[in-house]
Amino acid sequence: MPMNNQKFESLIDQYLKGLLNKQEVEYVENWLDSLENKEAFDTLPAQELANDKQVMYNKLTARINNHEQKRGTVIFSFSRNKFLKIAASVIIIVAAGFLSRESLLNLIAPHRSTYVAGTAGSIKKQILSDGTIVWLKGNSKLIFPLTFGHGDRKVTLQGEALFEVAKDAQHPFLIYCGSLTTKVLGTSFNIRNTGSEIAVSVLTGKISLTTGQSKELMLYANENAVYSEPQATITKAQKAGRALHELTKGTEYDMAFNDAGMRDVIQRIEKKFNVDIQLEDPAIVNNLITADMTDQSLQKTMEMISQALNLEVQIKGPIILLQPKI
Missing domain, CATH: 3.55.50.30 (Phage tail protein beta-alpha-beta fold)
Incomplete structure (x- = not known):
């Protein structure tokens, strides 16, 4: 079954209108995930790349067409004009032979999560859709949405990172790190998870720290706190934390x-x-x-x-x- 624009547009239409049940949505998203390694795709010969895309499309549409389970609830909701713009963009992408996961994610599921991971001995910069800058340190990982929605801005950190959070009083920024949740409106701070404890140092502004078993703790500029995983407690540090130059080393924080x-x-x-x-x-x-x-x-x-x-x-x-x- 050749993959033409009309069939592809129809498939996207079903996805956007929420006409696919949970299992069918998983098929679509697994297909998108299979395109994750864009660099690997770019190294394939043109004919082999076209064949691979055709095979993935055929498998996807066959599964959906043969699936007789009752339709689920609406997954996404778009206006007709919004959909027409997306569909037109998708058609252009398909016609041009561009079917990368990144392009499709931006069009189909802009709020889906992605991640970036660092490497030992290095610092990796990630600018989020709201302008927040995250300096990921060493073997750390940040999970975040491609674009933030209308609610809270939520990310998950594994390891250590310096955050410069874009100010937005209407949409708090939440960082989930182990059992600790850090809430900010716009500030800069460092979070470091060693496994047994999570150390937080505030450079500017203020943040709140919470966990399921302890009260909210407010931290202000130049203050530090430590969350103990074994004891499930948050304690404000009485002595000075790591020096500013140590926390910002390797970043462009100092301007x-x-x-x-x-x-x-x-x-x-x-x-x-x-x-x-x-x-x-x-x-x-x-x-x-x-x-x-x-x-x-x-x-x-x-x-x-x-x-x-x-x-x-x-x-x-x-x-x-x-x-x-x-």
Whole structure:
């Protein structure tokens, strides 16, 4: 059975409208998961890649068509206009021969969880959909949604990470680490899980710590706490925790500048936020700036530069345009 756009669109339509029961949804999502290794797919010859996609599609549609179990409850709900946009995008992807898991996830299930894992002796940066920056340390793992929904922003940490959480008072940010839950609205802090205990150090702002068996504990800037797994207790540390430079080593957390040239400032911003800053006037790099942009969002960082140097800033996705105000 050849895989054409009409059949593929119909399959996606059933998925989005919630017309598939739980088992059928699992078939769809297992199929998506089978496309996880995009790098491996890119190394396959074109004909072999097309054949593999065809085989996976045939297996999926055969299972769904032969399945006679009663339809379940609605899984997803989209407006007709929303669906038409998604379906059109999917058709374009299929027609172009692009059927990567990443593309499909963004179109079909934007709130599905994914993960990133670090390696020993290294620090891996992950920018979440809300602008939160996570510096994953060593052999640690972060599980998070591709995009956050309308409720709380929830992630799961295994190991150690430094968080710079984007401020959003309407949507608290929750980190699940072992038995400990850390709740924040917008702040920076470090969490380290050693197995027997979880150490939390707050750099800026405030957070709350909770676990199933102990009361909520509030932590403020420069405060530390330790959660004991065996005893299931949270204790605020009486002595100073690890030094700031140790917690932020290997990251781009420190964004304080003192009479720094704009060329260096731009390079630091580009590296931290994964953006490309373009100048309408090359003379902008001749300016010096003194400002502390540590723990600031990209938007706030660019506002500070705009005010300091009287520049107009336009942010268009990963491209940022700077030009003198007229």
